[in-house]
Amino acid sequence: MSALSRDDVAHLAGLARIDLSDAELDRMVGELGVILESVAKVQEVAAQDIEPMSHPLPLTNVTRPDEVRPSLGAEAALAGAPAQEQQRFSVPRILAED
Amino acid sequence: MNSDITRSSAAELAHALDSREVSSVEVVQAHLDRIAAVDADVHAYLHVDAQGALEAAREVDQRRAAGEELHVLAGVPIAVKDVMVTKGMPTTCGSKILQGWMPPYDSTVVARLRATGMPMLGKTNMDEFAMGSSTEHSAYGPTHNPWDLSRIPGGSGGGSSAVVAAYEAPLAIGTDTGGSIRQPAAVTGTVGVKPTYGGVSRYGLVALASSLDQAGPVTRTVLDAALLHSVIGGHDPMDSTSIDAPVPAVVEAARRAEVRGLRVGIIKELGGQGYQAGVQARFEESVQLLQDAGAEVVEVSCPSFDYALAAYYLILPSEASSNLAKFDAMRYGLRVLPEGVRDPSAEEVMAATRDAGFGDEVKRRIILGTYALSSGYYDAYYGQAQKVRRLIADDFVTAFGQADVLLSPTSPTTAFKLGDKLDDPMSMYLQDVATIPANLAGVPGMSLPSGLADEDGLPTGIQILAPATQDQRLYGVGAALEKMLTERWGGPLLSRAPELTAKGA
Numbered sequence: 001m002s003a004l005s006r007d008d009v010a011h012l013a014g015l016a017r018i019d020l021s022d023a024e025l026d027r028m029v030g031e032l033g034v035i036l037e038s039v040a041k042v043q044e045v046a047a048q049d050i051e052p053m054s055h056p057l058p059l060t061n062v063t064r065p066d067e068v069r070p071s072l073g074a075e076a077a078l079a080g081a082p083a084q085e086q087q088r089f090s091v092p093r094i095l096a097e098d
Numbered sequence: 099m100n101s102d103i104t105r106s107s108a109a110e111l112a113h114a115l116d117s118r119e120v121s122s123v124e125v126v127q128a129h130l131d132r133i134a135a136v137d138a139d140v141h142a143y144l145h146v147d148a149q150g151a152l153e154a155a156r157e158v159d160q161r162r163a164a165g166e167e168l169h170v171l172a173g174v175p176i177a178v179k180d181v182m183v184t185k186g187m188p189t190t191c192g193s194k195i196l197q198g199w200m201p202p203y204d205s206t207v208v209a210r211l212r213a214t215g216m217p218m219l220g221k222t223n224m225d226e227f228a229m230g231s232s233t234e235h236s237a238y239g240p241t242h243n244p245w246d247l248s249r250i251p252g253g254s255g256g257g258s259s260a261v262v263a264a265y266e267a268p269l270a271i272g273t274d275t276g277g278s279i280r281q282p283a284a285v286t287g288t289v290g291v292k293p294t295y296g297g298v299s300r301y302g303l304v305a306l307a308s309s310l311d312q313a314g315p316v317t318r319t320v321l322d323a324a325l326l327h328s329v330i331g332g333h334d335p336m337d338s339t340s341i342d343a344p345v346p347a348v349v350e351a352a353r354r355a356e357v358r359g360l361r362v363g364i365i366k367e368l369g370g371q372g373y374q375a376g377v378q379a380r381f382e383e384s385v386q387l388l389q390d391a392g393a394e395v396v397e398v399s400c401p402s403f404d405y406a407l408a409a410y411y412l413i414l415p416s417e418a419s420s421n422l423a424k425f426d427a428m429r430y431g432l433r434v435l436p437e438g439v440r441d442p443s444a445e446e447v448m449a450a451t452r453d454a455g456f457g458d459e460v461k462r463r464i465i466l467g468t469y470a471l472s473s474g475y476y477d478a479y480y481g482q483a484q485k486v487r488r489l490i491a492d493d494f495v496t497a498f499g500q501a502d503v504l505l506s507p508t509s510p511t512t513a514f515k516l517g518d519k520l521d522d523p524m525s526m527y528l529q530d531v532a533t534i535p536a537n538l539a540g541v542p543g544m545s546l547p548s549g550l551a552d553e554d555g556l557p558t559g560i561q562i563l564a565p566a567t568q569d570q571r572l573y574g575v576g577a578a579l580e581k582m583l584t585e586r587w588g589g590p591l592l593s594r595a596p597e598l599t600a601k602g603a
């Protein structure tokens with residue numbers, strides 16, 4: 001992989017929903033380039049016959065009995081909300097006008 | 099107990115409380131006074147809950163007076179890293195995006211501290227969302243190393259290491275994703291333990307990288323760490339990755355402090371070149387002490403550790419980019435409206451909020467993780483990193499076939515100056531080169547003081563690693579080494595730290 005371009009970083013920031021300023025973008029292109037070059041070291045390892053490891057424990061599915069247990073009430077759940085209305089989270093519009 | 103309450107270990111305080119030599123209210127008040135005197139300089143606390151701590155102390159004093167059977171640590175106060183959610187205390191994770199957030203529930207670790215009757219003094223500073231090795235990435239300003247206020251206290255849990263080193267708390271909770279308990283311990287002359295992955299519940303621990311994160315004790319002695327480990331460890335049905343087995347016999351191992359006949363492996367790849375001379379010298383002296391005490395020392399090779407840092411800085415950002423997607427300005431935390439946009443959409447509000455609320459390091463890692471997981475690059479980066487992770491775990495299996503515990507220096511350097519590595523992310527990342535393999539494989543690790551480096555007079559740390567679920571071995575070796583070193587020094591290493599002058603004195 002060649003170095004990331006400024007457009008690549010802008011695209012990634014969009015995917016990550018971070019509205020980077022121009023100055024931030026300029027700085028990040030260089031920094032990410034250095035980091036990527038360094039982490040690309042993992043590609044030196046031969047990949048055949050190695051099972052990827054996603055987790056330290058050999059996990060199987062963990063279940064519990066399907067029983068009702070106490071949970072947060074609406075008031076507690078909404079206590080940190082930036083805005084609320086009628087016991088619900090109040091959010092900005094989610095659709096464009098067209 | 100030491101005549102100065104705040105200089106006493108948790109075990110000494112527990113004994114003094116049990117024999118009614120001192121009350122929990124007195125112990126808590128002594129620490130609050132100490133905080134008031136020195137924390138303006140150290141800046142280790144983000145929040146101090148004097149009222150809550152004193153209330154909890156009064157309650158435990160009453161229960162003791164009524165003759166109730168109490169836990170050995172009942173009444174001993176503690177500080178909690180600000181990444182653990184706490185009812186009644188704000189939880190910020192060192193980030194502006196959570197400024198002032200009051201969680202509606204307690205993490206399991208915090209619930210266990212409360213149930214044990216341990217008053218919580220407050221929340222400690224950290225790199226934002228635990229991303230960093232110096233606390234300089236905290237949105238609320240860095241913590242200063244009590245040994246030298248111009249230097250870093252380690253990170254991300256530099257607040258927890260500093261409160262313990264500065265006698266602002268006898269105990270603290272840390273979390274360790276790539277070394278955030280152990281590296282701060284090393285550079286502040288304190289003890290820090292990352293238990294086996296799954297040994298301590300992650301419920302209510304704000305996730306950085308879910309497959310790597312683990313909470314653990316931050317203390318001044320190995321026995322104190324064992325006592326705290328046994329309080330916070332053990333199965334929790336609220337965390338599906340929690341190990342369903344009793345806590346290893348850590349307190350017994352710390353009290354036994356025995357290494358005779360134990361096979362101790364020195365990891366060839368972690369040491370020598372790239373390690374500060376004083377760090378390496380103190381490490382070798384500690385190894386010699388263990389050998390003198392009857393341990394059998396062997397050299398082991400873990401060749402894939404050379405790739406650990408690279409794998410870690412792909413796996414961690416990948417998991418973090420996903421975990422931090424929940425900070426979306428909709429349900430809790432900061433909401434910022436984009437400038438100059440009429441009737442902005444939820445997505446625009448989200449992007450503006452995340453730009454305003456996250457610091458540079460967090461943005462860097464989210465974008466790096468987004469890249470590593472993106473279609474077309476997944477196999478070359480994240481997929482390849484997962485294979486390296488397997489090789490590292492395999493290296494541990496081989497090494498633990500030859501040795502009961504493994505040793506290395508904890509951090510390649512002593513505490514560096516604040517600001518020294520801020521503009522060079524890769525050199526900051528290198529601080530964790532020796533601690534990261536344990537997180538990738540899930541094995542437990544401890545750092546304890548090994549001495550002072552000749553070149554700068556600053557603390558150095560030695561790391562002990564054990565196989566998964568064998569945490570007690572850390573405590574047996576750690577306590578034995580601590581005893582020999584303390585005898586050689588003529589007292590705890592921390593007693594050599596310069597006195598902090600009280601504010602206004």
